Amino acid sequence: MDQTLHILDVRLEISSDQKSLIEPFLGVFSAFFSESEGSGEAAGARPVQVRVDGAAGTYHDGSRRVALAEGRLRQAHVYNLLYTTLVRALGGYYLLHAAVVARADRAWILSGPSGSGKTSLGRALSERGFSLLTDDLAPLAVADGRLHPFPRRLGLARGAGEATGDYVRLGSKDFVAAADVGLAGPGKPVRPAGVVIMNPYVGAGETPLRLQVGVLPAAAFLSGRLAALPGVTVTSTPGHGGVELLSVTVIDGTAVAAVMAEMDAADAGILFHGHHHGQERRWAREPRLTPMPLREAAIALLRETLNREPRAALMVRHGGRAVSALMELLGLLVGVPCYRLEPAGIAETAVFLEKKFR
Known part of the structure; x- marks a missing residue:
């Protein structure tokens, strides 16, 4: 089976003798199929070729040849290898661990740990006139500082009762197409109008x-x-x-x-x-948005990006030097207001943010 995906400035060409090994990845990233509308920025895309050989038990992406895990672990291993191949190839972007909502060419970055409510809050804001550009991975282009749509399927907590019909089950989440849960298309690249750092696991201060x-x-x-x-x-x-x-x-x-x-x-x-947050989520009695210094917000963004993407493109580009990555990120966000959010319930917080974002 051969399949080509256009993801931002990368053309990912995947071939395999066993369709089942690559199906989870293709399902989650189905919006990027080369024949799909809005599948990426195909002009000048850099080709990356991957061969998944189930019979030989190997994975090869041009820079590494890996022996695949055996048995039921093999499919998950292939997914992670494909994912890291993609992340390494997207060297012109910071893949922020964040949701992005936009309205009238103004976009807000909602960053926070896994389980902090980014997807739920983004969806709630989409019901109040915002477009949800992405719910978990937000590509911030190094070249122009714009946030790019990333229409990967939305990850909903398994058991939420919303994943029906065509969905992909991975780990503790069911991945559904945005249209299947009533969300609009991905939109176009926009500049960030604000950064919101959300962490409902603690009252104040940072966690390890x-x-x-x-x-x-x-x-x-x-x-x-x-x-x-x-x-x-x-x-x-x-x-x-x-x-x-x-x-x-x-x-x-x-x-x-x-x-x-x-x-x-x-x-x-x-x-x-x-x-792994290791703590129970705690909501505030009422939502609160507090201004925070750009450097502090950039550190929080970088921290969450590293948390989500240990082998992210930013670490490859900067040779593992987190300080260098931080300085570049600061430059991209100069003049962008930053806030710390203490969220209450999702619906209440969405109403609160809609008023603040006007």
């Missing part, structure tokens, strides 16, 4: 960076290397099929770049990675 990583035997060395870093604690738990589950806490912020470098070195043996 926490990651959950599923490691295959090929990357068994990762646990020891991470644990040896200053300011980093690692808890290891045996999982199914030889997978090691790592809970990583980065207490010292200066160790973030080193953690990401080790993650990058173990890339081929990582089955999945994600955020």
Whole structure:
């Protein structure tokens, strides 16, 4: 099976002898099929070729050849490898871990940890006259500082009762097309009018960076290397099929770049990675929006981007130097007002933000 996807400035060409191995990735990114309307910025797109060989058990993207996991783990391994190949190729963008809503050529970045309500709040604002450009990954172009639509399927919590018909189930989420839940199309690139940092897990202050990583035997060395870093604690738990589950806490912020470098070195043996907040979500009694310095907001954005994308394009472009990435991000956001949001309920917060965003 051969399939081409145009994703921003990348033309991702995927071939496989076993359709089932690449179906989850193709399902989540179906809006980017080359024949789809609004499938990307095809003019001048850089080709990236990937071969997934199920019979030989290998993955090859031109820069790396990886032995695939066995059995039921193989499909998840292929998804993660395709995803990281894409992320590495998108070197001209910061893939912010954020939702983006827009109205009248003005866009607001809603950034926060997994489970903080970005998708729910974005959808609620879409019912109040906003367009939802993306609900989880927001490409910010280095060339012009514009936010680009990213019509990947929306990830809804499994069991929410909204995923019907054509949906893709991955992990704890069901991915549905925006149109299937009543949302408009992706729109066009726009400049950010504001940055909103939301973190309902704590009252004030920052929490340590926490990651959950599923490691295959090929990357068994990762646990020891991470644990040896200053300011980093690692808890290891045996999982199914030889997978090691790592809970990583980065207490010292200066160790973030080193953690990401080790993650990058173990890339081929990582089955999945994600955020682990370790706390219950707590809503405020009423929504509150407080101005915050640009540098503080940029650090929060970078932190969440690293949290979501340990091998993000920004780390590749800057050689793992988080300070360099921060300075570039600051330059892209100069003059953009930034706020910290203490959200109450989703509906109440959407009404509150609609008034503030006028």
